[in-house]
Amino acid sequence: MLILKNINTFYGDIHVLKNVSLHIGQGEIVALIGANGAGKSTLLNTISGIVAPRSGRISCGGSDITGMSADRIVREGISQVPEGRQIFGPLSVLDNLRLGAYCRRGSGAAQRIDDDIALMYEMFPRLHERREQLAGTLSGGEQQMVAIARALMSAPRLLLLDEPSMGLAPMVVSEIFRAIARLRDQHATTVFLVEQNAKMALKYADRGYVIETGKIMFEGSSQYLLENHEVQRAYLGRQKKPIWE
Amino acid sequence: MSLLSQIIQFLFTGLTIGSIYAMVGLGFNIIYNATGIINFAQGEFVMLGGMVMVWLTTAFNLPLPAGFLLSVLIVTCIGAAFERLAIFPLKKPPVLILIIITLAGSIIFKGAAMLLWGKQTYSLPHFSGEEPLHLLGATILPQALWIIGILMAVVALLAFFFNFTIPGKAMRACSVNPVAASLVGINVKRIVLLSFAMSAGIGAAAGIAFTPIVLMEFDRGALLGLKGFCAAVLGGLGNGTGAVIAGLLIGVLESFGAGFISSEYKDAIALGVLLIVLLVRPSGLMGSREAARLKEF
């Protein structure tokens, strides 16, 4: 579904992604694990067209999307839930969802958008309760739900999630991860999940990649990564203390 | 003239000119919200609106409604073309560079208007005659009501656009967070184009309505732009309601100042009020966090 070949991304002179290659198959949940500053968000932003890679190729479903603008890439079926949620705070929850469907036009689109909004409310009932409320007034967990639902409203083939557990209480984190697993099981959505919370991510993912200072160091099934000694020592051993918002 | 009728007279004069400032201020805000740019060519759109209308109605004898719509359309296209030629081609330009570009744009618009129409002053017929209405001893030109009415129409249209249409909400999303907006598939550059087109159109409407009362010439844009900028900043940069209130306030204060003190101080009043308010409330009357974005440059 998604294939990255030898991606190199720079911020000015800083070489952040170094020859990153990876692939994500249809219907998989793939995790990307790495410490703070390893280049995880940069990788997602490179896929999403927020930053352009200096070299390498990205293809999605067989078509080359390297260098496409961010809004084109959404039209190609790749939708990102950015780090820190980045919802439209001064707009209502419903408006956030409607804007998520911004690029869906054409005959019958309005009906399908309404159906999908109903589906989002079913997945996150609390968003239904708060649909008229300004998104910025919601709790962190609810805002993360808005961010995920907004990204899903473009009806993506591939969903990119950047640290959905960041700053959330463990209960909310489980709720969000269960929703992600349900997406794959019921809607066959392919998910690329970026996490510092390695244990949680690998629990739900089929496969994973480990990134360190911009290089992919390990890859394999979640089982393999959970049992790999070096991965255990660096990312699973002593869990970092969760940081609350 | 009794004091009451004087007050009513000055109030209406102030609201009339204030409506123009408010519309220019709204134009500043629309572009500022979409891009973070202070568009110093904003006043030129007002001038162009008046001049194009004069040209259309004299050269082609267009009737008023057709001339009005066509002039607004032409200036809207000029605003859009300005964005496509001067702003769009730049890759990730710093905001300060963009502001300087709009300054250059204002000089070019002014120069072009001088070349096309010369330095003379032009007038337009009033929309519905010059027979004044009388209210408690004050005389009010019908054109003043037209101007205030056009402001109200612009405000209503903008309120509808930003609150009830997807493009309007997309524009708000861009001003909240352009990266997130592009991640939902909004073409941010197209929103920037739209913001320039809309601001130019609103400016033009103001200019067309204003010309019958004050006449128009090629170099009127700068001062109108400055007053509109005062309205935008005084209201809280980026805040539409603020710009309207502040624009009307500046207009009324100017009018009372000119009437009761001296018309020589008219222009100083707007800047004086602006300075005092900004000393007390740096974010403007209605502004909050938005004004903090100014610190970007």
Ligand SMILES: Nc1ncnc2c1ncn2[C@@H]1O[C@H](COP(=O)(O)OP(=O)(O)O)[C@@H](O)[C@H]1O
């Ligand atoms: N916009 C930027 N400009 C310059 N450097 C950046 C920018 N964003 C991230 N970086 C740098 O790139 C590296 C990777 O950052 P990031 O992709 O955000 O890491 P992660 O998401 O894994 O925490 C870091 O060293 C960070 O300082």
Ligand SMILES: [Mg+2]
């Ligand atoms: Mg990150």
